[in-house]
Amino acid sequence: MNIDTTTQTNTTPKYIDKDTVQKRMNTRLVKNNLAKGLFFVSTMFGLVVLAILIFRVFSQGIGWINIDFLTGRLSNNPDRAGIMGAILGTLWLMAVVAPVTMLLGVGTAIYLEAYAKKGKIHSFIQANISNLAGVPSIVFGILGMTIFVRALDLGGVVLAGGLTMSLLVLPIVVVASQEAIRAVPNHLSEASYGMGATKWQTIKNVILPAALPGILTGAILSLSRAIGETAPLIVIGIPALLIPFPGGLMDRFTILPVQIYYWTIDASLVAEYANLAAATIIVLLIVLFILNSTAIIIRNKFQQRF
Amino acid sequence: MKKFLMLLVMAALMVVVAACGGGSNEPAETDNPGSEDTTEDNAAEAAEDLDGSVVVDGSGTVYPLMSVVAEEYMINEQPNVSVEVSRSGTSAGFGKFLVPNGTDFNDASREIKDEELEEAEANGIEVQEFKVALDGLTFVIHPENDWAKELTEEELISIFSADGGVTKWSDIRPEFPDEEIKPMGPNENHGTYEFFYENILDKGDLVDGVNLQQEYSTLVNLVAEDKNAIAFFGFGYYVNNQDQIQAVNVDFGEGPVEPSLDTIAEDGDYAPFTRPVFTYLNVDMAKEKPQVLDFARYVVNNVNEFAGETGFAPLPESEIEEYNSFLDGLN
Amino acid sequence: MDVNSEMNKGNAVNVRKMIEQKKSSRNLNNLIEKVMPKLLFVIASISILTTVGILYTLLSETFEFFQRVPIVDFFTGTVLRPLSQDPQFGVLPLLTGTIISSVIAMFVAIPIGLMTAIFLSEYASDKVRRTLKPMLEILAGIPTIVYGFFAFTFVTPILRDIIPGLQATNILSPGIVMGIMIIPMVASLSEDAMSSVPRAMREGALALGATRLEVTGKVVIPAAISGIIASFVLGISRAIGETMIVTIASGSTKNFTFDITQSMQTMTAYIVEVTGGDAPAGSTIYYSLYAVAMTLFVFTFLMNLLARYISRRFREEY
Numbered sequence: 001m002n003i004d005t006t007t008q009t010n011t012t013p014k015y016i017d018k019d020t021v022q023k024r025m026n027t028r029l030v031k032n033n034l035a036k037g038l039f040f041v042s043t044m045f046g047l048v049v050l051a052i053l054i055f056r057v058f059s060q061g062i063g064w065i066n067i068d069f070l071t072g073r074l075s076n077n078p079d080r081a082g083i084m085g086a087i088l089g090t091l092w093l094m095a096v097v098a099p100v101t102m103l104l105g106v107g108t109a110i111y112l113e114a115y116a117k118k119g120k121i122h123s124f125i126q127a128n129i130s131n132l133a134g135v136p137s138i139v140f141g142i143l144g145m146t147i148f149v150r151a152l153d154l155g156g157v158v159l160a161g162g163l164t165m166s167l168l169v170l171p172i173v174v175v176a177s178q179e180a181i182r183a184v185p186n187h188l189s190e191a192s193y194g195m196g197a198t199k200w201q202t203i204k205n206v207i208l209p210a211a212l213p214g215i216l217t218g219a220i221l222s223l224s225r226a227i228g229e230t231a232p233l234i235v236i237g238i239p240a241l242l243i244p245f246p247g248g249l250m251d252r253f254t255i256l257p258v259q260i261y262y263w264t265i266d267a268s269l270v271a272e273y274a275n276l277a278a279a280t281i282i283v284l285l286i287v288l289f290i291l292n293s294t295a296i297i298i299r300n301k302f303q304q305r306f
Numbered sequence: 307m308k309k310f311l312m313l314l315v316m317a318a319l320m321v322v323v324a325a326c327g328g329g330s331n332e333p334a335e336t337d338n339p340g341s342e343d344t345t346e347d348n349a350a351e352a353a354e355d356l357d358g359s360v361v362v363d364g365s366g367t368v369y370p371l372m373s374v375v376a377e378e379y380m381i382n383e384q385p386n387v388s389v390e391v392s393r394s395g396t397s398a399g400f401g402k403f404l405v406p407n408g409t410d411f412n413d414a415s416r417e418i419k420d421e422e423l424e425e426a427e428a429n430g431i432e433v434q435e436f437k438v439a440l441d442g443l444t445f446v447i448h449p450e451n452d453w454a455k456e457l458t459e460e461e462l463i464s465i466f467s468a469d470g471g472v473t474k475w476s477d478i479r480p481e482f483p484d485e486e487i488k489p490m491g492p493n494e495n496h497g498t499y500e501f502f503y504e505n506i507l508d509k510g511d512l513v514d515g516v517n518l519q520q521e522y523s524t525l526v527n528l529v530a531e532d533k534n535a536i537a538f539f540g541f542g543y544y545v546n547n548q549d550q551i552q553a554v555n556v557d558f559g560e561g562p563v564e565p566s567l568d569t570i571a572e573d574g575d576y577a578p579f580t581r582p583v584f585t586y587l588n589v590d591m592a593k594e595k596p597q598v599l600d601f602a603r604y605v606v607n608n609v610n611e612f613a614g615e616t617g618f619a620p621l622p623e624s625e626i627e628e629y630n631s632f633l634d635g636l637n
Numbered sequence: 638m639d640v641n642s643e644m645n646k647g648n649a650v651n652v653r654k655m656i657e658q659k660k661s662s663r664n665l666n667n668l669i670e671k672v673m674p675k676l677l678f679v680i681a682s683i684s685i686l687t688t689v690g691i692l693y694t695l696l697s698e699t700f701e702f703f704q705r706v707p708i709v710d711f712f713t714g715t716v717l718r719p720l721s722q723d724p725q726f727g728v729l730p731l732l733t734g735t736i737i738s739s740v741i742a743m744f745v746a747i748p749i750g751l752m753t754a755i756f757l758s759e760y761a762s763d764k765v766r767r768t769l770k771p772m773l774e775i776l777a778g779i780p781t782i783v784y785g786f787f788a789f790t791f792v793t794p795i796l797r798d799i800i801p802g803l804q805a806t807n808i809l810s811p812g813i814v815m816g817i818m819i820i821p822m823v824a825s826l827s828e829d830a831m832s833s834v835p836r837a838m839r840e841g842a843l844a845l846g847a848t849r850l851e852v853t854g855k856v857v858i859p860a861a862i863s864g865i866i867a868s869f870v871l872g873i874s875r876a877i878g879e880t881m882i883v884t885i886a887s888g889s890t891k892n893f894t895f896d897i898t899q900s901m902q903t904m905t906a907y908i909v910e911v912t913g914g915d916a917p918a919g920s921t922i923y924y925s926l927y928a929v930a931m932t933l934f935v936f937t938f939l940m941n942l943l944a945r946y947i948s949r950r951f952r953e954e955y
Contacts, residue, residue, distance in 0.1 A: 013736055018694070020355055020815075022718070025846075027860060028848050028850075028851070029848060031848070031850055032848035032849050032850040035850045036756075036760050038752065039752045039753070039756035039760060040756055040760070041831065042748070042749045042752035042756065042771060043753040043756045043757065043761075043773075044753070044774050045749055045753075045820075046753065046773055046817065046820045046821065046824075047769070047772055047773070047776075049817050050772070050776050050779075053779070053783070053787050053926055054679055056791055057783070057786075057787070063673045068655065071715055076370070076373050076374050076377055077377075088748065090903075093745050095442070102663075102678070104683050104684075104756075107676075107677050107680030107681065108677075108680055108681040108683070108684060110677055111674070111677035111680065111681040115677055116676045116678075116681070123687075125681055125682075125684065125685060127776040128685050129684050130941075130945070131688065131938065131941060132684060132687060132688060134871070134878075134937055134938070134941035135585075135691065135872055135878070135907065135934065135937065135938075136796075136877070136878025136879075136880070136933060136934070136937055137878070137880065138878070138880045138905050138908050138909070138930070138933075139695075139914075139930055139933065142689070142694065142695070142877065142908065142912075142926070142927070142930050143690055143691050143694060146694040147694065148700075158867075162922070167687050168697075170683075170684060170687070171684075174655055174684070198666055198669075198670050199669055199670060199673075200666075200669050200890075201666070201706070203630075203852050208946060210892075212924075224778065228778075228780030228781075228782075229780070229781075230780070230781065230782040230880075230881050231781075231881055231884075231909060233882035234909055234912065235908065235909065235912045237392070237912070239361075239390035239391060239392040240369065240373070240391060240392050241373040241377070241390065241391040241395055242388070242390050243376075243377060243380050243388065243389070244380070244388040252359070254392055256640075257881075258784070260308060260782050260884070261782055261785075261881065264782075264785065264790075264885055265521050265523050265788050265885065266523065266790060267523060267542070267790075268522060268523030268526040268527065268546070268547060268952075269370060269522070269523065269543065269546050270526075270546060274790060277786055280788070281782075281783050281786060281799060284783070285779070286782070286864050288779075288780070289779065292778060301954060310764070401920060401923075493889065494719075504654055517808075518890070518898075519888060519889055519890060519900075520889040520910050521888070521889065522808050523902075524805065524888045524889070527805030527806065528804060528805050528888075528900075530805070531797065531804070531805050535833075617891070
């Protein structure tokens with residue numbers, strides 16, 4: 001957008017010297033353009049780093065990805081090692097996190113948006129959720145270790161890891177669901193009440209279906225956060241070598257990020273582990289990409305325009 | 307309709323999980339041409355199918371060996387037994403081993419301490435020690451370090467000891483460079499540290515400014531980049547990184563000895579810095595759980611097969627027989 | 638609720654039956670209406686229970702720790718040797734490691750994040766913004782373990798070519814990579830704050846002949862300053878709580894130093910090291926875990942409160 005630089009001619013040239021104004025204007029415009037360039041370069045910096053990171057990981061790991069690697073069991077021998085166990089562990093973790101966060105997250109959101117009286121309790125829960133969102137993930141790990149692993153004596157199993165992760169990502173689902181519920185226009189629920197429906201019927205039959213895309217988007221995003229977190233699970237305790245596949249909620253398990261962690265720090269033991277770590281990163285990034293794309297597609301496809 | 311599609315997406319996800327989780331216990335298929343079958347025909351070995359889990363924790367020095375043994379066991383012996391191997395360090399591992407319902411095995415790069423034995427007694431846990439291999443405490447330096455390739459035992463000790471009075475290389479021998487020495491090693495979590503502290507420094511204080519690390523990989527990197535660094539750890543970590551670091555040949559009074567699988571032995575030339583590494587078995591668990599006993603047998607009889615490739619020297623046969631008779635007595 | 642489609646059958650319908658049906662379903666509905674709010678309240682209180690659980694576990698074990706190690710020694714000690722024969726528990730090495738790595742991260746994230754926000758909010762066309770923003774979001778969505786791998790295997794070797802004397806594990810490399818990770822967070826929060834400045838204010842300045850740069854510097858940033866500062870504070874809080882990058886790339890030396898070429902340990906990395914799977918319960922080192930976690934929690938909590946306070950306190954009402 002160009003600024004019109006012609007200044008109004010004044011009958012008293014004493015006050016405004018056109019030349020000076022013109023000169024100053026030029027330097028100001030040059031400064032503006034320089035700054036614009038700088039801001040653009042800054043914006044690109046992050047993207048360039050992203051490109052380097054992805055290129056680097058792919059060039060290091062892509063040669064190690066084959067069907068045996070994807071379906072094989074973990075091994076000390078890099079030529080034989082596979083990550084099926086970590087992939088299954090990741091899926092099992094999702095199988096716990098998805099239903100638990102949906103139930104807790106959506107329930108909390110409905111309570112806050114439809115039932116809680118605007119007042120002390122409401123703002124307390126709301127503040128509490130935004131605080132939880134800012135708690136470092138490792139603290140959730142300690143909570144999980146103390147309560148699920150030790151006090152409830154579950155050990156480092158899928159269920160303990162899943163519950164810990166559920167609490168960690170709960171704020172994401174709550175906030176996304178709240179926004180989705182808030183975005184449902186009032187006239188829909190008014191119409192429902194007008195037809196004689198009760199409050200719960202209105203929520204169940206009108207508000208939730210309308211808010212579902214937003215809620216699902218939040219749920220999927222929270223899943224992708226949960227399977228990318230490493231620290232809480234390391235605190236909970238995942239064995240460095242675990243060959244059998246997890247087959248249930250009470251089995252020990254490992255997940256992709258933890259496998260990456262062990263292979264990265266063990267690279268000095270066996271140099272090829274660094275390449276295995278890179279290959280595992282590729283798999284993890286692809287899984288996350290699929291999840292996030294799904295979320296975006298849902299958001300765009302099913303977003304009802306009211 | 308839209309709702310239905312959404313549910314379909316979620317349902318698909320769940321089905322995938324369930325389907326994958328269902329067939330989780332099929333035997334591991336392996337195709338490894340490189341290694342021959344390593345099962346020993348042991349008369350006492352029950353050829354029954356076992357299942358359940360065996361939990362191993364402890365030393366990071368022993369980890370490479372135990373994890374290979376565990377893997378071979380699961381592939382060749384008992385595909386339905388899950389042996390989980392972790393490595394939180396010898397001391398931290400004992401902390402988890404000496405509690406009711408603790409771990410089944412604890413790997414250790416030092417002998418169990420008296421106070422740990424007392425703790426075992428207090429908790430009513432019967433513990434059995436097994437040596438699994440011999441390890442040589444190896445001192446490593448930067449590959450371009452051309453002055454400290456051969457050091458005497460006393461010189462090495464003076465570098466790490468608080469009252470050694472050595473801060474620069476030139477303090478050791480005048481012809482060495484006038485540069486500050488950077489001593490490093492594994493931290494107190496590791497049995498390697500304790501072996502060094504108790505058996506070599508004789509419980510003397512370590513020099514100020516010694517850089518102690520939790521991860522061996524970090525130590526390797528630190529030495530690989532600093533010409534004035536010197537670190538110690540188990541022989542295996544040196545063997546795996548010979549391209550980045552070199553070992554100091556130690557003179558125990560009869561000329562410099564290179565640490566190698568030939569010299570590391572209880573009566574070898576490298577004997578003063580040779581130590582056994584162990585795994586400790588919770589005997590009650592072995593009596594209770596057949597898979598624990600079975601794995602203990604497998605470890606005792608096969609550990610020498612894998613010692614070399616993981617940087618350890620093998621045990622004498624006599625010790626292995628002794629352990630076998632002990633295990634037979636548990637039935 | 639299904640609308641009764643029997644209406645069109647007219648008189649053939651047994652009205653009494655319908656009333657009965659209606660009554661019984663109403664009873665059930667009433668029950669649902671009564672139970673639902675209570676049930677939802679119970680669900681909503683789980684999030685409060687989580688906070689209570691965090692506070693309770695941290696506080697009770699921290700209390701136990703301070704029974705064994707005087708609180709003054711903990712907060713003023715410059716030596717941390719949790720496993721030695723005479724253990725010393727000074728938290729200062731961890732605090733310096735945490736603060737230094739966060740400061741390095743903010744040196745990267747604040748200028749670049751802010752300039753990115755200005756570009757997206759004030760200079761970029763709609764189309765450009767819609768392309769660039771999601772790409773930046775990808776940066777935020779990459780798991781931290783991947784950044785850790787990147788810092789350790791890529792950034793550190795490059796830095797060591799540039800800076801002689803840089804250790805293989807050092808605080809500089811994870812600090813920089815952490816900063817890169819936080820750029821999108823600072824950028825998007827700052828951009829939100831700037832975008833909420835009313836158009837009229839910009840138009841007014843532009844009409845008086847100001848350049849875009851002057852509008853940004855003299856109108857938009859002052860108006861959005863509370864949101865921008867809040868984004869910085871939240872960024873710092875994020876850096877303090879970050880775990881995997883520093884665990885992998887900064888080593889575990891408990892140095893009390895301000896030399897960024899050295900390895901240092903942060904509070905988060907200490908927790909990872911000590912748990913190492915599962916710390917033996919009941920030992921002093923086990924309790925130290927909670928004391929460190931408590932310190933970390935208080936730090937980040939105060940930062941988050943501060944961010945909220947700033948954005949509320951200095952928000953300009955238009």
